Amino acid sequence: MAEFVMPSLGADMTAGTLAKWRVVAGDRVSQGDIIAEVETDKGLIEVEVFESGWVEKLLVEEGAKVPVGTPLAEIAPESGAEPAAAPASSPASVAAAVPPAEPGGLISAGASNPRLDGPMASPAVRRRAHELDLPLEGVRGTGEHGRITLEDLGDVTRSAESSADRIRISPYARRLAIEHGLDLRQLRGTGPAGAIQASDVLGANLSGPSSSEAAAETPAKRMQRAIAAAMTRANDEIPHYYVEQSIDMGRALDWLRETNAARSVSERLVSGVLVLRAVAKALRKQAALNATWQAGEVVPSAEVHVGLAVSLRGGGLVAPALQNTDEGSLEDLMTRMTDLVSRARAGGLRSSEMTSATITLTSLGERGVESVTPIIFPPQVGIVGCGAILERPWVVDGQVIPRPIMRVTLGGDHRVSNGHEGARFLSALDRLLQEPETL
Numbered sequence: 129m130a131e132f133v134m135p136s137l138g139a140d141m142t143a144g145t146l147a148k149w150r151v152v153a154g155d156r157v158s159q160g161d162i163i164a165e166v167e168t169d170k171g172l173i174e175v176e177v178f179e180s181g182w183v184e185k186l187l188v189e190e191g192a193k194v195p196v197g198t199p200l201a202e203i204a205p206e207s208g209a210e211p212a213a214a215p216a217s218s219p220a221s222v223a224a225a226v227p228p229a230e231p232g233g234l235i236s237a238g239a240s241n242p243r244l245d246g247p248m249a250s251p252a253v254r255r256r257a258h259e260l261d262l263p264l265e266g267v268r269g270t271g272e273h274g275r276i277t278l279e280d281l282g283d284v285t286r287s288a289e290s291s292a293d294r295i296r297i298s299p300y301a302r303r304l305a306i307e308h309g310l311d312l313r314q315l316r317g318t319g320p321a322g323a324i325q326a327s328d329v330l331g332a333n334l335s336g337p338s339s340s341e342a343a344a345e346t347p348a349k350r351m352q353r354a355i356a357a358a359m360t361r362a363n364d365e366i367p368h369y370y371v372e373q374s375i376d377m378g379r380a381l382d383w384l385r386e387t388n389a390a391r392s393v394s395e396r397l398v399s400g401v402l403v404l405r406a407v408a409k410a411l412r413k414q415a416a417l418n419a420t421w422q423a424g425e426v427v428p429s430a431e432v433h434v435g436l437a438v439s440l441r442g443g444g445l446v447a448p449a450l451q452n453t454d455e456g457s458l459e460d461l462m463t464r465m466t467d468l469v470s471r472a473r474a475g476g477l478r479s480s481e482m483t484s485a486t487i488t489l490t491s492l493g494e495r496g497v498e499s500v501t502p503i504i505f506p507p508q509v510g511i512v513g514c515g516a517i518l519e520r521p522w523v524v525d526g527q528v529i530p531r532p533i534m535r536v537t538l539g540g541d542h543r544v545s546n547g548h549e550g551a552r553f554l555s556a557l558d559r560l561l562q563e564p565e566t567l
Contacts (some may be wrong), residue, residue: 132201169354175479296323304329348443367542373554374376383564406560408453413551420507435485449485499535509541
């Protein structure tokens with residue numbers, strides 16, 4: 129029996145909130161399926177399962193905050209038989225039984241026995257309520273002995289839709305609002321496009337008229353605090369070294385202009401995708417930098433997954449990974465990069481994208497910054513910072529002429545590599561960008 133646990137979605141994460149289950153007990157899952165959503169200081173993350181099989185049991189309730197590594201569910205092996213339905217109870221036992229447990233046999237974090245309280249509802253009703261993110265405790269049953277029916281769920285859903293018309297809100301936040309009896313029209317959303325998030329609901333419920341300070345605690349502020357804590361720790365624990373190189377981007381930009389001339393606007397490439405691919409290929413040449421530091425030792429990576437630092441519009445920063453960055457065409461990489469940035473800013477990242485990066489690329493060139501001296505994201509052992517591409521005097525064939533120059537800085541971990549290896553990485557990066565057609 130495999131355990132699906134609360135994942136570590138960053139070196140600074142110690143606990144997470146199980147926002148939503150996307151499966152119920154008895155569902156079949158395949159490796160890579162998204163089966164849960166976890167809320168962290170860096171937003172809502174979709175979590176994948178890494179085993180194929182059947183969901184035997186859900187161990188933690190939605191809304192529970194549990195430490196990293198806590199078992200959330202049990203996954204029966206795919207080779208095993210499909211979980212059998214619970215045996216029918218005798219009439220006598222039904223009469224003596226308490227109302228059924230939560231959908232999928234949920235238990236609260238740390239509890240030793242399943243919940244045996246709750247409203248009366250059939251399995252079909254419970255499954256539908258789970259799909260709608262609707263807590264049954266807030267539904268009035270009109271069936272026999274107060275049992276909740278599918279029609280009751282429909283009434284509540286229609287009522288919620290009419291009262292929350294045109295209100296953007298996450299499913300978990302809607303559930304919390306219903307549980308706390310809050311009017312969605314009175315909530316101020318701090319998410320993308322003003323969407324209401326769970327933190328907005330919790331802030332409104334806890335703040336009250338006299339708690340303006342608590343209400344002012346936005347997701348962006350919490351994220352910034354988490355980032356600051358992680359970077360302080362990284363700066364204290366990682367023996368950084370830095371090497372910098374100025375790279376002539378003339379050939380890369382000329383090739384880009386020629387290539388884009390025959391393309392539609394939507395199909396055009398940007399210089400950032402060339403740098404991203406060049407970083408990935410340079411890592412193949414300097415494998416010492418393509419690794420992580422775990423449990424006091426270096427762990428080399430067979431694949432190259434470059435993390436891309438993305439600034440969020442509401443404030444904060446995330447650095448999800450583009451899987452296998454050194455593979456595929458530049459067009460494919462451009463599409464994947466655009467999609468990743470879009471999902472990062474919309475709060476739709478996956479757990480594998482938050483945990484698999486082997487190095488990070490950060491660029492402030494669009495802000496006009498000439499150079500960047502970044503701090504390594506643990507457990508990675510390297511980070512690349514790029515400045516703006518600016519025209520500078522450059523010596524070519526004995527003559528000083530203006531050339532588009534980009535300053536690139538590598539931050540390395542002295543426990544794993546040294547300045548000589550870092551310099552070789554930057555030299556490889558330079559050579560690759562002088563031959564953009566090979567990327």
